[in-house]
Structure formats: structure tokens, C-alpha cells
Amino acid sequence: MPARPRTVLSIAFLAGAVVGANAATITVVQRGLLLNTSSLTVAKGDRVVFTNEDDVIHNIHIFGPGDDEKDLGLQKPGVPLSYTFDKVGAFRVRCNIHPSIKMAVTVK
Amino acid sequence: MIARVFTLLILVVSATAPARALPSFAVQTGQPCAACHVGAFGPQLKPYGRDFKLHGYVASDGQDHGPPLAMQVQTSFTHTGEPQAGGAAPGFRPNDNVAIDVLSLYYAGKITTDTGAFIELAYNGIQQQPQWGNIDIRHAAEGELFNKDLIWGQTVNNAPTVSDPWNSTPVWGFPYNRSSLAPLPMAATLIDGELAQRLAGGGFYTLWNDLVYAEFDLYKGLAPPGLQFVGEVPIDAGPQTDSVVPYVRLAFIKDWEKHHAEIGAYGLYADGVVPGGGQTFGLPIRATDIAVDGTYQYIDNPAKVTSDMISAHTTFIHEDSTVTAAGAGLLFGTPNHALDTFRADVSYSIGATITPTVQYFRTSGTPDPIYWSTPTGSPNSDGVIFEVAYVPFGKPDSPFPNFNLRLAVQYVNYFTFNGVSTNAGANNNVYISLWIVAHL
Numbered sequence: 001m002p003a004r005p006r007t008v009l010s011i012a013f014l015a016g017a018v019v020g021a022n023a024a025t026i027t028v029v030q031r032g033l034l035l036n037t038s039s040l041t042v043a044k045g046d047r048v049v050f051t052n053e054d055d056v057i058h059n060i061h062i063f064g065p066g067d068d069e070k071d072l073g074l075q076k077p078g079v080p081l082s083y084t085f086d087k088v089g090a091f092r093v094r095c096n097i098h099p100s101i102k103m104a105v106t107v108k
Numbered sequence: 109m110i111a112r113v114f115t116l117l118i119l120v121v122s123a124t125a126p127a128r129a130l131p132s133f134a135v136q137t138g139q140p141c142a143a144c145h146v147g148a149f150g151p152q153l154k155p156y157g158r159d160f161k162l163h164g165y166v167a168s169d170g171q172d173h174g175p176p177l178a179m180q181v182q183t184s185f186t187h188t189g190e191p192q193a194g195g196a197a198p199g200f201r202p203n204d205n206v207a208i209d210v211l212s213l214y215y216a217g218k219i220t221t222d223t224g225a226f227i228e229l230a231y232n233g234i235q236q237q238p239q240w241g242n243i244d245i246r247h248a249a250e251g252e253l254f255n256k257d258l259i260w261g262q263t264v265n266n267a268p269t270v271s272d273p274w275n276s277t278p279v280w281g282f283p284y285n286r287s288s289l290a291p292l293p294m295a296a297t298l299i300d301g302e303l304a305q306r307l308a309g310g311g312f313y314t315l316w317n318d319l320v321y322a323e324f325d326l327y328k329g330l331a332p333p334g335l336q337f338v339g340e341v342p343i344d345a346g347p348q349t350d351s352v353v354p355y356v357r358l359a360f361i362k363d364w365e366k367h368h369a370e371i372g373a374y375g376l377y378a379d380g381v382v383p384g385g386g387q388t389f390g391l392p393i394r395a396t397d398i399a400v401d402g403t404y405q406y407i408d409n410p411a412k413v414t415s416d417m418i419s420a421h422t423t424f425i426h427e428d429s430t431v432t433a434a435g436a437g438l439l440f441g442t443p444n445h446a447l448d449t450f451r452a453d454v455s456y457s458i459g460a461t462i463t464p465t466v467q468y469f470r471t472s473g474t475p476d477p478i479y480w481s482t483p484t485g486s487p488n489s490d491g492v493i494f495e496v497a498y499v500p501f502g503k504p505d506s507p508f509p510n511f512n513l514r515l516a517v518q519y520v521n522y523f524t525f526n527g528v529s530t531n532a533g534a535n536n537n538v539y540i541s542l543w544i545v546a547h548l
Contacts, residue, residue, distance in 0.1 A: 032410030033143075033156050054411050055504045057138050059169055074138065074169055077504075096170055097137050098156060099163050099250075 023084075025049060028093075030058055030101060035093075039104045042085055048105070049082045050075070050093075059096040062105075065089035071096075130216045130226075131510050131547035132176035133160070134502070138169035141502030141512050142413040146405075146455065147463035148502035149514040149543070151280045152419060154405070155368050158273035162259050162315055164248030165217055165224025176217025177548040182209040184541040186287040190534035196289035197234050205289045208233035209541070212241060223247045232339070234288040239339025240305060242270050242279065256317035263311060263325065267304035268355040271313065271323065274370050276401035276421035277357075279304060282453040282467050283493055283518060290537035293526055295471055295480060295487030297427040297447055298347065299355075299376050299397040302384075305338065306330055306346050307353060321372070323357040329381075346384040349392075353378045359401075366410060370403040379432075387479065388431055389439070395429040414460040414503050422452040431479075440478045447473035447487060460503055467493045475527070486527025494519045510547040516540070 023045040029036040031053040042048065052058050052075050060072040062083055072081045085091065085107045095101035130150065134141050137160070142148035144157030153161070160167050184207050191202035200207070212230040219225055228241030248261035269277040278300045286292075296302050311325030329349035336343060359372025375398040382392050401423040409415040427447045430436075436443035453467035470490035477485030497516040501508055518539040525532040 032407075034410075054413075056140065056143050056413055057169065059138075071170065074171075097139065097167050099159050099167060100156065 023047060025082075027051060027080075028103070029053060030095070033098045033100050035101055035103050037103060039106070041106045041108065044088050044107055045084065045086055046107075047082050047084045049080050051080045052077050058098065058101065060101075061094055061096050063092040063094075065091075130178045130180075130214055131512060131545055132178040132214065132216045133165070134512075135173045135510060135547045136168045136176055136217045138171070140413060140504050140506060140509070141499075142460040142504070145502070146417055146419050146460075147457045147497055147514075148414075148460040148499045149497070149512060151284055152275050152282075152455070153273060153280075154407070154417075155363060161246075161273045162248065162261070162313075163250075164222060164246045164261055165226060166220075166222060166248070168218055176215060178214040178216055178545060179548055180210070180212040180214070180543065180545045182211075182285065182541060182543045183207065184209050184287065184289075184539060186289040186540075187538045188290050188534070189536040192291065199236070200234075200289055207289060209285070209288060219245075222249060235341075237339050237341060239341075240266065242267060242304075244271050246271070253316055258314065258316050260312065260314040263313060263323075264308075265310065265325070266308045267301075268299050268325065268327065268353070268376050269357075269374065270304070271311075271325070272357060272374070273321075274359065274372070274401065274403045274421070275419075276370070276372075276403045276423050277374060277399075278423075278425075281421065281423070281451065282455075282465060283495065285516070285541055285543070286518065286520070287537055287539040290520065290539065291525070291535040293471060293487075293489035294482065295447055295473060295489070295526075297397050297425050297449055298378055298381065298395050299374070299399065299427075300425055300449055302347055303327075303329075303349075303353070303376075303378070306335060306340055306348065309353070309355075311355070313357075318363065319361060321357070321359040321361060323355075325355040327353040327355065329353065344384055344386070347381050348384070349378060349381040351378060351380040366407050368403070368405040368407075371400075372402070373398070373400050375399055387481070388436075391431050391433040391436060391439075393429045394432050395427055397425060397427045399423055399425040416459065417457040418454065419457065420452070420454040423450070425449040427473075441476040441485070442474065445474040445476060445479055447471065453493075461499055463497045463499070465493075465495045465497070469493070480527075482526040482528070484527040488524050488527050489522065490524050491520060491522035491532075494521075512545050514541075514543040516543075 025047045027049045058075040062070040091105040093103050146152040186205050215227040225245040230241045231238050244265040246263040251258045263271045270279040307327040307329045309327030313323035315321045332343050355376045357374040361370045379394045380392045404420045406418040431443040449471045451469045455465035457463040473487040475485045480487045495518040499514050502512040520537050522532040525535045
């Protein structure tokens with residue numbers, strides 16, 4: 001028997017709350033025009049915070065499965081930016097200004 | 109003989125194209141000059157500057173800044189140890205000359221997503237002649253090979269080593285500018301700037317795993333109408349060839365913590381080259397240049413583009429040349445000549461504002477009074493160069509992101525000049541230069 005719409009919505013809300021409650025926040029440091037890690041494995045819904053400990057601007061782009069691309073915008077020194085990985089798959093992170101700032105992210 | 113020596117001198121002077129730093133790159137990337145350049149002014153590259161070049165001059169902050177156009181003015185004062193009879197150059201006094209060395213217009217930056225360019229069109233204020241400068245147009249791509257990062261690309265350029273990302277090779281090596289109104293040693297290898305702007309070509313380059321760099325280019329010498337068109341005049345002041353000139357480059361690099369090191373080799377082979385200035389009375393030579401080089405850089409605080417920094421370079425070039433015409437051994441002391449050039453420099457950049465540099469240089473080779481036209485028949489010269497450069501802008505807190513300048517005082521001291529050590533100091537010179545660069 002198909003679930004009634006109200007029941008489906010309730011389950012979806014609860015599932016989202018559970019994911020939100022368990023979601024982790026991982027900090028990745030940009031310093032010396034490098035990231036402090038070259039790869040990362042996170043769970044769906046985890047949030048990654050990118051710091052900027054350099055004295056120049058950065059421009060993080062996140063390339064997801066397929067042609068998905070997210071531009072986090074220009075990032076001034078000292079200002080953190082974050083991105084929540086809400087899709088499973090393999091992602092690439094890189095600064096559009098500094099090709100040496102790059103890493104792979106696997107979302108499970 | 110005097111006319112021949114003077115012509116040779118002019119060809120060496122004209123082959124020493126000044127190098128540049130460009131605000132159009134800074135505007136495109138949103139980075140201050142100090143992010144790419146040691147001392148906040150080109151052409152000496154830091155690791156990010158090399159990365160930017162290898163990726164085809166296309167990295168950007170994603171904003172629309174219009175065409176990447178820039179201009180440069182370079183002015184100078186030159187004092188030599190002794191006045192030069194007849195004037196330092198046509199239209200200049202024997203000594204203590206003020207000059208506008210060069211005015212340049214650049215297209216320097218992104219053309220498409222993967223293609224960028226460094227194109228210089230210049231007006232040579234010493235020769236009072238418009239001409240092309242250094243040109244490097246490149247397309248770059250990224251991928252993986254054996255699960256390691258790979259960058260590869262194509263370059264179209266007009267000088268062997270202009271495409272090289274290290275400052276240990278000739279085109280972008282120290283001194284980054286020098287007086288065109290002071291005497292220069294007349295002997296130089298082909299790869300050491302002699303063929304620059306007198307040929308054109310292109311090739312492929314690759315960097316694998318941030319470890320191995322390789323490049324292969326093929327050039328074709330410009331015919332006299334082509335040399336005339338690009339402003340390389342007098343046409344016979346420099347070497348001419350209609351042959352294909354292959355150039356090869358291999359380097360190994362290592363970055364760790366605050367350090368960058370590079371060791372490599374490069375070379376070219378040229379046949380059918382007629383040296384400029386009537387050096388061989390129009391007879392062609394065949395030459396093989398083989399060189400090794402090294403770079404070491406230490407950045408005290410990699411998170412600060414204004415960090416203090418040590419930068420050192422060295423190169424050794426060996427050239428074997430043969431005058432290929434039958435009977436050349438009767439005309440010259442020998443048809444075969446060797447020429448070696450060694451250079452080593454070290455600089456310490458203080459806050460990307462004040463950068464003192466010292467260099468030792470030496471050229472030596474097979475003596476031959478007819479071939480070299482020096483008083484003793486020796487091509488040997490050696491000496492040291494001291495320089496202090498001051499760059500007030502080009503840092504993160506600079507008020508003029510579209511503008512920069514470099515004031516430098518340079519002293520060149522010869523121990524030996526064209527085979528003669530007695531009175532070599534007559535050729536010593538003080539060169540005070542002011543470069544102004546701006547984004548248009």
C-alpha cells in the first residue's frame with residue numbers, strides 16, 4: 001500500500017534531522033598557497049570549512065559528479081568559507097587562482 | 109676592424125632584451141605582484157609564478173577585467189669607467205647618458221579558458237626602433253599519468269628559453285635589465301640570447317608529478333624580410349639562419365616545506381648560422397649548445413607573499429661551433445671553437461621591497477684573433493654584478509594594484525674584458541634604472 005503524502009513528508013523531515021544531527025564539520029586549511037590535505041573522505045551532509053591563512057585572496061571551486069561546479073566566490077584573507085557535500089560521489093576542489101590548491105573529496 | 113667591433117657590440121646590446129613584470133597578470137588574478145615575483149617585480153618567479161606560467165597564463169579571479177593590456181616605460185642613467193669614443197651609441201654622449209631604454213605595450217593574460225599569452229611590442233629607445241620583444245603564447249591542459257598529476261601544453265614563442273619557468277636559463281636570467289649604453293663582452297653562445305627574437309617556433313612541454321619537466325621546441329630562423337618586419341635591424345647585426353633549430357629542456361624539481369629546488373639541462377643545435385657583424389665574413393657555422401642549470405629558493409613564511417626570501421640560480425653553457433666552409437682553417441686559426449659561460453647569482457628579498465643581488469659571470473673559449481676580433485684573440489671575460497632593487501608597491505596592502513615601479517642601482521665590475529685584464533675597469537659601469545609598469 002502506498003504511503004500517504006503526510007507520512008512520507010514526516011519520514012523525510014526526520015531523516016534530514018538525523019543526517020543534520022550527525023553531520024560533521026571538517027576544517028581544511030589554505031596556507032602557503034597549498035591545502036593541508038590532498039584528499040578527504042566525508043559522509044553525505046558533512047560540511048567542509050575552508051580557511052584562508054594566506055595574505056591573498058582565494059577562489060575555491062568544487063567540481064562534482066558530472067558537470068556540477070560550485071564557485072564559492074572570492075575569499076579574502078582570514079575569512080572562512082564552507083560547503084556542504086550533500087551528494088554522494090567523487091569531487092575535486094581547487095582554487096581557480098592558484099592551481100596548487102587542490103584536493104579530492106570522496107562523499108559516501 | 110673598429111666598425112666590425114662596433115657592429116658586434118651593437119648586436120650583443122640589441123640581443124639583451126630587458127625583462128618585465130606585468131600588472132595585467134596581477135589584475136587578472138587579483139593577486140599582488142609579490143605573489144608571483146621575488147621582490148614584487150618580475151621577471152624572477154616564485155613557485156606560484158611558475159605555476160601560473162605552466163598553466164598557460166589563464167588563472168583568474170573569475171571577474172571581468174577587460175583585455176589584459178599593460179605598458180612599460182624604462183628609463184636609466186649609465187656611467188662607464190671611461191668615456192666611449194664616438195658616443196655610447198648613435199645619438200648618445202661618450203659617457204653619463206640618460207635614456208629612455210624602452211617603451212612597451214603588452215597583451216599579457218588569458219585569451220581563452222585554456223590559452224594565454226605574453227606578447228610584447230616595444231620601442232627600443234636606444235636604437236630608436238620599434239621591434240617585437242619576448243613572445244610566448246601557450247595552451248595548457250591537465251590530467252593524470254600513472255595516477256600522478258600531469259600538466260602539458262603547447263607553446264609558440266620567439267626565443268629559446270623564453271618559455272622556461274625558471275630564472276636560471278638565459279632569457280629570464282639575472283641581470284633582469286642592464287645598460288644598453290655600456291660595453292658588453294662580444295662573445296656569447298647562441299642559446300644565451302644571441303638567437304632571441306631572430307627566429308620563431310613552438311613546441312610541447314609537460315610537468316609530471318611536480319617532479320619532471322620536459323620541453324621540446326623547433327624554431328625556424330627568420331629571413332631578412334622577416335627580421336626587418338619585426339625590427340631586428342640592422343639585419344646583419346645578429347646571427348641569421350634559415351635552418352630548423354631544435355631546442356630541448358629537461359628539469360627535475362622538488363618542493364618541500366619552505367624550499368624549492370630545480371636542477372636541469374637544456375640545449376640547442378643550429379646549422380647554417382651566419383654570425384652577425386661579419387664575424388665569419390659571411391661563412392656559416394654549425395653549433396651545438398649544451399647547458400646545465402640549477403635554482404634554489406627559500407621562502408621564510410610561505411603564507412606571506414611579502415616574506416623574506418633567498419633565491420639563487422646558476423648555469424653553465426658549453427658551445428662547440430665549426431665554421432663549415434671548406435678552407436675555414438686557413439682563414440681562421442681553427443675552424444672549431446668552443447665557448448663556455450658560467451653564471452651564478454644569489455638574492456635576498458627583504459619584505460618584497462628591497463632586493464640586493466650579486467652575480468659572478470665568466471665566459472671563456474678557444475682563442476682566435478680573427479674569429480673573435482679581440483685585442484688578444486681571447487673571448488674571455490669575467491666579473492661581478494652588484495644590484496639593489498627597491499619596489500614600493502605590488503604588495504597586498506599597496507594602494508595601486510594597477511601600477512608598480514622598480515628603482516634599481518646596478519654596478520658591473522669586470523676582472524677581464526674581451527681577453528684583457530689590464531684596464532678592464534674602463535668597461536665597468538653604474539646603471540641606475542627606473543621601470544614603471546601599469547595595467548591599461
